[in-house]
Amino acid sequence: MTTLIRGGHRARHRVVLLGGGYVTLHAYAGLMRHAGRAVRSGGVQVVVISTDDAHSFHGFTGEVLAGLLPYDRTRTPLVDAMPHANVILGRATAIDAEHRLVRYELADDPGERVLDYDALVVGTGGREPATAVPGLAEHGFTLRAPGDIAVLAEHVRQAATHHDRQPHTVVIAGGGMAGVEMAAALADLGGARVHVELVHSGDAILPELRDDQPGLARRAERELKRLGVRVRLGVRLASVTEDHAYLSDGTSLPASTVVGTIGQRPVQVPGLDAHRDPRGRLVTRPDLSVVDGVWAAGDAACVVHPTSGEPVPANALWAIKGGEHVGRNLARTLRGRSTKPFAYRGLGQAASFGFGRSISELYGIPFTGWLAWVLRLTFFLRFMPSRRKAAQVLGDFARHAAYGRSASGSAPVEATVADLAPARTA
Numbered sequence: 001m002t003t004l005i006r007g008g009h010r011a012r013h014r015v016v017l018l019g020g021g022y023v024t025l026h027a028y029a030g031l032m033r034h035a036g037r038a039v040r041s042g043g044v045q046v047v048v049i050s051t052d053d054a055h056s057f058h059g060f061t062g063e064v065l066a067g068l069l070p071y072d073r074t075r076t077p078l079v080d081a082m083p084h085a086n087v088i089l090g091r092a093t094a095i096d097a098e099h100r101l102v103r104y105e106l107a108d109d110p111g112e113r114v115l116d117y118d119a120l121v122v123g124t125g126g127r128e129p130a131t132a133v134p135g136l137a138e139h140g141f142t143l144r145a146p147g148d149i150a151v152l153a154e155h156v157r158q159a160a161t162h163h164d165r166q167p168h169t170v171v172i173a174g175g176g177m178a179g180v181e182m183a184a185a186l187a188d189l190g191g192a193r194v195h196v197e198l199v200h201s202g203d204a205i206l207p208e209l210r211d212d213q214p215g216l217a218r219r220a221e222r223e224l225k226r227l228g229v230r231v232r233l234g235v236r237l238a239s240v241t242e243d244h245a246y247l248s249d250g251t252s253l254p255a256s257t258v259v260g261t262i263g264q265r266p267v268q269v270p271g272l273d274a275h276r277d278p279r280g281r282l283v284t285r286p287d288l289s290v291v292d293g294v295w296a297a298g299d300a301a302c303v304v305h306p307t308s309g310e311p312v313p314a315n316a317l318w319a320i321k322g323g324e325h326v327g328r329n330l331a332r333t334l335r336g337r338s339t340k341p342f343a344y345r346g347l348g349q350a351a352s353f354g355f356g357r358s359i360s361e362l363y364g365i366p367f368t369g370w371l372a373w374v375l376r377l378t379f380f381l382r383f384m385p386s387r388r389k390a391a392q393v394l395g396d397f398a399r400h401a402a403y404g405r406s407a408s409g410s411a412p413v414e415a416t417v418a419d420l421a422p423a424r425t426a
């Protein structure tokens with residue numbers, strides 16, 4: 001068993017964070033805000049176990065694919081974002097909540113290790129169910145696993161700069177926020193050299209939008225049309241080969257790039273099986289604990305909205321707010337106080353269609369165009385885990401406004417996960 005020793009003594013209280021995404025970053029921030037002294041003095045030890053050594057800010061994926069921002073802007077090393085934590089680059093493999101143990105393996109040494117905890121936060125997020133579509137995992141692209149976006153961005157950049165006679169066809173499966181943004185970004189990047197087909201099984205794109213916002217959906221359709229994206233409704237991606245996408249209506253599209261934004265399934269760390277919903281998400285209690293000593297939020301959890309009683313959407317806003325709340329409640333339990341129920345009610349959502357073009361909805365009020373784009377940018381910058389990266393993003397956009405795309409971000413994707421500096425291990 002691995003025990004982490006500080007100054008010859010195990011810290012009095014150990015908090016283990018599983019994952020390096022929105023939930024755990026904001027749980028850490030909440031904990032530091034309300035119990036930072038205990039962490040800094042060594043009375044509370046924070047350990048992060050994550051399969052990725054950097055936080056990925058997914059919100060700017062479209063801008064990265066469109067060449068507006070370098071990939072690096074969206075990546076913040078966990079050792080920088082959580083400077084008082086011990087970061088272990090590895091994969092959690094099992095949770096034993098009864099004995100408060102978590103099993104894991106290191107990225108560079110697959111032998112099983114065990115760590116005891118006083119409090120555990122599960123923020124392992126979700127992945128696209130790529131194996132549900134034959135051939136997608138082998139021949140297509142997904143966006144949620146570590147390194148996915150770097151690989152796709154480089155592939156698309158090369159395809160867009162390749163001087164073939166035929167336009168390069170990209171098929172995006174899934175017409176939700178992520179799919180629509182990716183379709184717009186790739187069409188924006190490729191111009192006439194890239195033809196984008198967006199395939200969606202529903203009868204309208206952007207099912208996440210509120211029913212009382214039909215204007216936003218219409219605006220999104222117009223933006224896609226402007227960019228030359230062809231939208232196919234009522235069909236799903238059936239299978240993928242090296243050079244074709246086959247659709248459920250029996251048709252096929254010649255395509256060498258197929259991107260699956262087909263929803264997500266939670267990453268399940270075995271254990272706590274009696275506390276999962278039918279989709280495999282950890283069902284949380286009102287204070288976001290799952291059982292005593294275990295907390296969860298974000299895409300891996302089923303968190304119920306405090307007023308509607310429905311599960312909250314799987315997006316970054318809810319992961320951030322859930323993580324913050326877990327951090328606050330962790331601090332309360334350290335001080336022997338009772339926990340508080342999660343009471344956040346939501347803010348809105350947004351999608352981008354290129355520089356200065358967005359739709360957004362804030363507390364039910366719709367915005368489009370520049371105003372929507374600025375609102376989205378303001379919100380994203382506020383929640384970026386690194387102030388330095390946020391300032392760089394602002395600089396990139398300012399340069400883009402002044403000089404156009406070539407000055408801002410269409411540089412090759414320089415870092416892949418393998419290139420990134422190894423995480424500090426505990």
Ligand SMILES: Cc1cc2nc3c(=O)[nH]c(=O)nc-3n(C[C@H](O)[C@H](O)[C@H](O)COP(=O)(O)OP(=O)(O)OC[C@H]3O[C@@H](n4cnc5c(N)ncnc54)[C@H](O)[C@@H]3O)c2cc1C
Pocket residue numbers: 018019020021022023024049050051052054058059060061090091092093123124125126143144146178267269297298299300314315316317318319350
């Ligand atoms: C392309 C794209 C664009 C998006 N755009 C937006 C947007 O504009 N607005 C918005 O609100 N949301 C957006 N989202 C959704 C948003 O990114 C997710 O809802 C959010 O990341 C969920 O946060 P999380 O902390 O639950 O999981 P994540 O942020 O995915 O973090 C999960 C972490 O767990 C790690 N992990 C996984 N398995 C293990 C394991 N077994 N052991 C240890 N670590 C593990 C992962 O490496 C990762 O570090 C987008 C998503 C994508 C893919």
